Amino acid sequence: MDYKLKKEYWSHSGNRIAVRFEYEYKNRDGKSFRAYGNENWEFDAHGLMKKRFASINDLEIKEEDRYL
Template identity: 45%
Template sequence: MESEAKPPFPPFTYESATKKVKAAQDAWNTKDPQTVQFAYTPDSIWRNRDTFIQGREEIVKFLTKKWDKENGYRLRKELFAFTDNRIAVQFWYEWHDETGQWWRTYGLEDWTFAENGLMRKRQMSGNDVCISDNERWFKDDVDVNTVSIDEKHW
Protein backbone atom coordinates (compact mmCIF):
# COMPACT_ATOMS: atom_id res chain seq x y z
CA MET A 1 0.00 0.00 0.00
CA GLU A 2 1.35 3.38 -0.97
CA SER A 3 -0.21 5.03 2.10
CA GLU A 4 1.80 2.85 4.50
CA ALA A 5 4.84 4.44 6.10
CA LYS A 6 7.15 3.53 8.98
CA PRO A 7 9.62 6.21 10.05
CA PRO A 8 12.46 6.79 10.24
CA PHE A 9 12.90 6.97 6.48
CA PRO A 10 15.97 6.55 4.33
CA PRO A 11 18.48 7.99 3.78
CA PHE A 12 19.65 6.91 7.21
CA THR A 13 21.90 8.69 9.67
CA TYR A 14 23.58 6.93 12.59
CA GLU A 15 20.74 8.08 14.86
CA SER A 16 17.91 7.06 12.53
CA ALA A 17 19.52 3.69 11.70
CA THR A 18 19.94 2.97 15.42
CA LYS A 19 16.30 3.90 16.01
CA LYS A 20 15.20 1.56 13.20
CA VAL A 21 17.22 -1.32 14.71
CA LYS A 22 15.76 -0.81 18.20
CA ALA A 23 12.23 -0.61 16.76
CA ALA A 24 12.79 -3.94 15.00
CA GLN A 25 14.14 -5.47 18.21
CA ASP A 26 11.11 -4.28 20.16
CA ALA A 27 8.67 -5.54 17.52
CA TRP A 28 10.27 -9.00 17.29
CA ASN A 29 10.32 -9.31 21.08
CA THR A 30 6.50 -9.05 21.05
CA LYS A 31 6.50 -12.44 19.27
CA ASP A 32 3.37 -11.27 17.45
CA PRO A 33 3.59 -12.06 13.71
CA GLN A 34 0.47 -10.00 13.00
CA THR A 35 2.23 -6.89 14.34
CA VAL A 36 5.69 -7.61 12.96
CA GLN A 37 4.48 -8.08 9.37
CA PHE A 38 3.66 -4.37 9.02
CA ALA A 39 7.33 -3.37 9.23
CA TYR A 40 7.74 -4.98 5.78
CA THR A 41 6.47 -4.08 2.33
CA PRO A 42 3.54 -6.24 1.16
CA ASP A 43 5.89 -7.92 -1.36
CA SER A 44 8.96 -8.04 0.91
CA ILE A 45 11.46 -10.80 0.15
CA TRP A 46 13.43 -12.69 2.80
CA ARG A 47 16.17 -15.21 3.01
CA ASN A 48 16.22 -16.67 6.51
CA ARG A 49 19.03 -19.22 6.58
CA ASP A 50 17.86 -21.74 3.96
CA THR A 51 14.26 -20.51 3.76
CA PHE A 52 13.05 -18.07 1.10
CA ILE A 53 9.91 -16.03 1.80
CA GLN A 54 7.94 -13.47 -0.16
CA GLY A 55 5.09 -11.30 1.07
CA ARG A 56 3.42 -10.64 4.37
CA GLU A 57 1.29 -13.79 4.37
CA GLU A 58 4.43 -15.94 4.18
CA ILE A 59 6.13 -13.76 6.81
CA VAL A 60 3.25 -14.36 9.24
CA LYS A 61 3.31 -18.12 8.58
CA PHE A 62 7.09 -18.26 9.05
CA LEU A 63 7.10 -16.23 12.27
CA THR A 64 4.15 -18.16 13.71
CA LYS A 65 5.99 -21.45 13.18
CA LYS A 66 9.25 -19.96 14.49
CA TRP A 67 7.76 -18.69 17.75
CA ASP A 68 5.75 -21.88 18.26
CA LYS A 69 9.11 -23.71 18.36
CA GLU A 70 11.32 -21.09 20.02
CA ASN A 71 9.92 -20.83 23.55
CA GLY A 72 11.15 -18.11 25.90
CA TYR A 73 12.45 -16.13 22.89
CA ARG A 74 14.33 -12.92 23.77
CA LEU A 75 16.28 -10.96 21.16
CA ARG A 76 18.96 -8.27 21.08
CA LYS A 77 19.89 -6.41 17.86
CA GLU A 78 22.72 -3.93 17.34
CA LEU A 79 23.54 -1.67 14.41
CA PHE A 80 26.54 -3.01 12.50
CA ALA A 81 26.64 -0.65 9.48
CA PHE A 82 24.37 1.49 7.31
CA THR A 83 24.16 3.35 4.01
CA ASP A 84 21.42 5.45 2.43
CA ASN A 85 18.69 2.77 2.41
CA ARG A 86 20.43 -0.27 3.88
CA ILE A 87 21.19 -1.39 7.43
CA ALA A 88 23.32 -4.30 8.61
CA VAL A 89 22.57 -5.73 12.04
CA GLN A 90 24.25 -8.20 14.37
CA PHE A 91 21.90 -10.06 16.67
CA TRP A 92 21.68 -12.75 19.26
CA TYR A 93 18.69 -14.35 20.91
CA GLU A 94 17.95 -17.12 23.34
CA TRP A 95 15.16 -19.67 23.35
CA HIS A 96 14.41 -23.16 24.52
CA ASP A 97 12.93 -26.07 22.63
CA GLU A 98 10.11 -28.41 23.67
CA THR A 99 12.52 -30.47 25.80
CA GLY A 100 13.63 -27.39 27.78
CA GLN A 101 17.08 -27.26 26.13
CA TRP A 102 18.30 -23.65 25.85
CA TRP A 103 19.89 -22.27 22.67
CA ARG A 104 21.56 -19.01 21.73
CA THR A 105 21.35 -17.95 18.11
CA TYR A 106 23.97 -15.53 16.74
CA GLY A 107 23.83 -13.91 13.36
CA LEU A 108 23.83 -11.05 10.91
CA GLU A 109 21.05 -9.46 8.91
CA ASP A 110 21.14 -7.26 5.82
CA TRP A 111 18.10 -5.01 5.38
CA THR A 112 17.05 -2.90 2.38
CA PHE A 113 14.30 -0.29 2.79
CA ALA A 114 11.74 1.30 0.52
CA GLU A 115 11.34 5.10 0.56
CA ASN A 116 8.35 4.77 2.95
CA GLY A 117 10.56 3.19 5.64
CA LEU A 118 9.20 -0.35 5.22
CA MET A 119 11.73 -3.13 4.74
CA ARG A 120 11.58 -4.58 1.26
CA LYS A 121 14.39 -7.12 1.62
CA ARG A 122 15.78 -9.04 4.61
CA GLN A 123 18.63 -11.54 4.50
CA MET A 124 19.55 -13.44 7.67
CA SER A 125 22.39 -15.80 8.45
CA GLY A 126 22.53 -17.39 11.89
CA ASN A 127 23.99 -20.18 13.96
CA ASP A 128 22.49 -21.97 16.97
CA VAL A 129 24.65 -22.80 19.98
CA CYS A 130 23.47 -25.17 22.70
CA ILE A 131 23.75 -23.51 26.15
CA SER A 132 22.97 -24.48 29.72
CA ASP A 133 20.50 -22.59 31.87
CA ASN A 134 23.32 -20.94 33.83
CA GLU A 135 24.92 -19.69 30.57
CA ARG A 136 21.83 -17.70 29.62
CA TRP A 137 22.23 -13.93 29.22
CA PHE A 138 18.52 -13.12 29.11
CA LYS A 139 16.91 -13.84 32.46
CA ASP A 140 13.62 -12.41 33.70
CA ASP A 141 15.37 -9.59 35.55
CA VAL A 142 17.66 -8.59 32.64
CA ASP A 143 16.78 -5.89 30.10
CA VAL A 144 17.77 -7.01 26.57
CA ASN A 145 19.15 -3.52 25.92
CA THR A 146 21.87 -4.02 28.55
CA VAL A 147 23.24 -7.31 27.20
CA SER A 148 26.32 -6.87 25.01
CA ILE A 149 28.18 -9.47 23.02
CA ASP A 150 31.01 -10.95 25.01
CA GLU A 151 33.96 -11.35 22.59
CA LYS A 152 34.77 -14.84 23.92
CA HIS A 153 31.25 -16.00 23.01
CA TRP A 154 31.06 -14.48 19.54
Protein backbone atom coordinates in the same frame (compact mmCIF):
# COMPACT_ATOMS: atom_id res chain seq x y z
CA MET B 1 9.63 -20.27 25.31
CA ASP B 2 11.69 -17.80 27.38
CA TYR B 3 12.64 -15.95 24.19
CA LYS B 4 14.97 -12.96 24.57
CA LEU B 5 16.37 -10.92 21.68
CA LYS B 6 19.19 -8.38 21.42
CA LYS B 7 19.99 -6.42 18.23
CA GLU B 8 22.91 -4.05 17.79
CA TYR B 9 23.18 -1.44 15.06
CA TRP B 10 26.23 -2.08 12.92
CA SER B 11 26.12 0.38 10.02
CA HIS B 12 23.92 2.01 7.38
CA SER B 13 24.17 3.47 3.90
CA GLY B 14 21.34 4.93 1.85
CA ASN B 15 18.35 2.62 2.22
CA ARG B 16 20.29 -0.23 3.86
CA ILE B 17 20.98 -1.14 7.49
CA ALA B 18 23.17 -3.89 8.95
CA VAL B 19 22.65 -5.27 12.45
CA ARG B 20 24.17 -7.95 14.65
CA PHE B 21 21.73 -10.03 16.67
CA GLU B 22 21.55 -12.77 19.22
CA TYR B 23 18.63 -14.43 20.87
CA GLU B 24 18.10 -17.18 23.39
CA TYR B 25 15.15 -19.48 23.80
CA LYS B 26 14.00 -22.86 25.08
CA ASN B 27 12.42 -25.52 22.92
CA ARG B 28 9.40 -27.60 23.93
CA ASP B 29 11.70 -30.09 25.68
CA GLY B 30 13.15 -27.32 27.89
CA LYS B 31 16.58 -27.26 26.20
CA SER B 32 18.21 -23.83 25.91
CA PHE B 33 19.59 -22.45 22.65
CA ARG B 34 21.43 -19.33 21.50
CA ALA B 35 21.21 -18.07 17.93
CA TYR B 36 23.39 -15.25 16.64
CA GLY B 37 24.46 -13.66 13.40
CA ASN B 38 24.11 -10.69 11.08
CA GLU B 39 21.20 -9.23 9.17
CA ASN B 40 21.14 -6.83 6.23
CA TRP B 41 17.92 -4.95 5.54
CA GLU B 42 17.00 -2.96 2.44
CA PHE B 43 14.01 -0.59 2.40
CA ASP B 44 11.85 0.74 -0.43
CA ALA B 45 10.95 4.39 -1.06
CA HIS B 46 8.03 4.10 1.42
CA GLY B 47 10.23 2.83 4.26
CA LEU B 48 8.97 -0.75 4.00
CA MET B 49 11.44 -3.62 4.14
CA LYS B 50 12.12 -4.81 0.59
CA LYS B 51 14.87 -7.37 1.24
CA ARG B 52 16.28 -9.14 4.28
CA PHE B 53 19.38 -11.31 4.30
CA ALA B 54 20.45 -13.14 7.45
CA SER B 55 23.29 -15.40 8.47
CA ILE B 56 22.25 -17.34 11.58
CA ASN B 57 24.20 -19.73 13.80
CA ASP B 58 22.19 -21.76 16.31
CA LEU B 59 23.65 -23.83 19.14
CA GLU B 60 22.43 -25.64 22.22
CA ILE B 61 23.66 -24.18 25.52
CA LYS B 62 23.40 -25.08 29.19
CA GLU B 63 20.80 -23.23 31.23
CA GLU B 64 23.54 -21.65 33.36
CA ASP B 65 25.21 -20.28 30.22
CA ARG B 66 22.21 -18.11 29.30
CA TYR B 67 22.93 -14.42 29.70
CA LEU B 68 20.15 -12.55 27.93
